[in-house]
Amino acid sequence: MLRYALKRLISLVLSLAVASVVIFAVIEVAPGDPASFMLGVNAQPDTLAALRAELGLDVPRLERYFTWVGGMLTGDFGTSYTYRTPVSTMIADRMWVSLPLALYALTLSTAIAFPAGIYAASRRGRPGDIAVMGATQLGIAVPNFWFAMMLVLIFAINLRLFNAGGFAGWENGIWAGLHSLTLPAIALALPQAAILARVMRSALLDILGEDFMRTARAKGLSSRQALWRHGVRNALIPVLTIIGLQFSFLLAGAIIIEQVFYLPGLGRLVFQAISSRDLIVVESVVMLLVFAVITVNFLVDLAYAAVDPRLRSRT
């Protein structure tokens, strides 16, 4: 297990290193000089040079790359070009919206998918199963930002149960905060729930065919008892992997949903930074998201290997 963990750790570090080079390179070749963007077209050459020096844009690329990576390792993400505030504080502020949103959506998606998947598996081929599977097909096909707009139309504009957008802020109490994240979380959760329900169903169906399920029935458990005690538990392994993957997807996927609801999260930060050529913010947020995705995948792999020893030898 230790060897496996070490091997995965090395590949994690390598992935992160390559990812940082790719992101840095993409931003470097981006057309548009941040300094001239900030000062406008009529800037004097010496003012421009002074600002470039102040932003640290005049040092060689390689040096800038290592300053950036080194800074991130110590928690210093640099200073925003436009706001002149540390990027780390900006990110931390936005995290308080994006992270709870992703967790909220993950909770909802699990809460919907588990019962739906278990129900469908227990009714395999019957109308209940077909209805759930049909609903999941639809759930996968619906673009989440469109679903978000429909939720706004119904629950915010017509029924006036929620605000159409904006974030109440955690300082107004946890309920106010959760209330303003509810519609975005539902919109994010729906397609994920559809996928998760399908995974749950097929994992359960695989397990229902196993010998130990027959043994469970043979020793006198009803099919319902066998399903819950032996089936669901074993099906959890693949399902947990998907949940891990979905969390990172939700964090990244929230970018568009945050646009729909005007939520001050990481996604809106990226878009604002892109439009004002605040490249240091863009690369840091993107790197952070990539880091989150790669790390979550790593942890899921480890957890998976800890539960199922067969997987360790495979790589």
Place this chain on the structure above:
Amino acid sequence: MSRNLILGACLSSLVVLAALVSFVWTPYDHAALNIPDKLQPPNARHWFGTDHFGRDMFSMIMVGARTSIAVALVAVGIGVGFGVPVGLTAAARKGSWLDELIMRGNDLVFAFPSLVIAILITAVFGAGAINAIIAIGIFNIPVFARITRGAALSLWEREFILAARVAGKGAARISAEHILPNVANLLIVQGTIQFSLGILAEAGLSYVGLGAQPPTPSWGRMLADAQTMVSFAPHLALIPGLAIIVTVLGLNLMGDGLRDWLDPRIRVARA
């Protein structure tokens, strides 16, 4: 053939047909402004209503189908064009450093949150259909590489490949003549799925303003335009959304149906 396949094929062909017909005929000029007729709900003259400039929504949806299909199709093409040769090479050289390099590279691309990178690419190199295609296409490459390699690996163990080797054929020729035709079914199924994901991705990118630029109509941007008017003209949001859903649902059903239909083992099991 299953019901899924027939329903999926019908829905998908409907959309493709709309896109093709739009080259020669649309009920109105999709770009023609007609302010007096603005924001009409669906009616006999404008089947899908009109938008805030009085443009005919039905015509815009038809032309928008063109954009969606073109972007997703080329993105799948990129994935197949690069991914399949890469996968075939990796399988032919199983266990070599080349295989290892290809597969680790694949893992890396998989690890990136695709949406974030697509946004980064389109934002950095400029919004537009071409950059959207590239951004979506890049993430299709490892999907096809992996599926090709996986299927090819088991084929390499089969007797008919051994026979081909005995006959003196090289790895490249075997890959092209014997492996590729045998993984084609899998690629078609995966292609359908990636096609539908591409439609969704294109819609998302153009919704945030990073896809096809005006005046090219696209479903995603129609939705973005509709957002501020959804309270008094819900059809502006409903119709492009339904267009996306019909397309993606159709392709997914077709993909599922094709998988069952093309996989003889499942067919035998069902019969």
